[in-house]
Amino acid sequence: MTTNGFPRLYSGIPGLDDMIEGGFPFPSVVLVAGSAGAGKTTFAQKFLFSGAEKGEQGLYISTLSEPAQWMLRYASQFEFAKPEFYGKEVVYYDLGTELRKRSGSEILDLIDAKIAEVMPARIVIDPITVVGTMMKDDYRIFAFDLTTRLKNWQAVTLLTGEVRPGEMYPAEISYAVDGVILLMLSDEGDARRKYIEVLKMRGTNHLTGKQSVDITRKDGVIVLKARF
């Protein structure tokens, strides 16, 4: 579908597409930022598996040097993460080991090569903020080059970003992306209440303000009708 002149890729997150005029602009690069445990990885995986259901190719790039089995075990608690998609519609790529021994431009080339091999419509880099910790001063330039390259592919890329307590979103990356979505835990710290907020989405008349979210075994992250 197309809204405001942009083709849209439905997010796969129940309730979110209604907030962003039907889906993510296609192609685009979107930052999903938030506190630890707020549901960023779950969100990103649901995005990939929803595409897989329709035969779309997905690429999950981990920056954590975790074995594929680890991701499998985590995701397998969710009903949407069907094992038959692994290694086919949903391809796992561990960038963590490479990150430790290669330069920024080599990393960009590795990512491009993997995308060229898999030809995904949906890409996830989880979490991108780990790269920032490793690159220090070069991170701003890397983040800009990365998003520029990703926008050349016919895909929507989700970059997940962990924010430190008191911080809203990772500033180094947010200026370069087409969209920023926050996933946060209530700072009251009590009942693990969570919310989602669309801070920016290029070409999109998006809903503003915080909406309550829940995480369920069946659907992963879901946006509730209630304002937070």
Ligand SMILES: Nc1ncnc2c1ncn2[C@@H]1O[C@H](COP(=O)(O)OP(=O)(O)O)[C@@H](O)[C@H]1O
């Ligand atoms: N089966 C489940 N049912 C409900 N909530 C869950 C379930 N599994 C995980 N969660 C919630 O999801 C959170 C982890 O989400 P995750 O996507 O890993 O967060 P992040 O990547 O932002 O750190 C957990 O802290 C927990 O609250």
Ligand SMILES: [Mg+2]
């Ligand atoms: Mg995570």
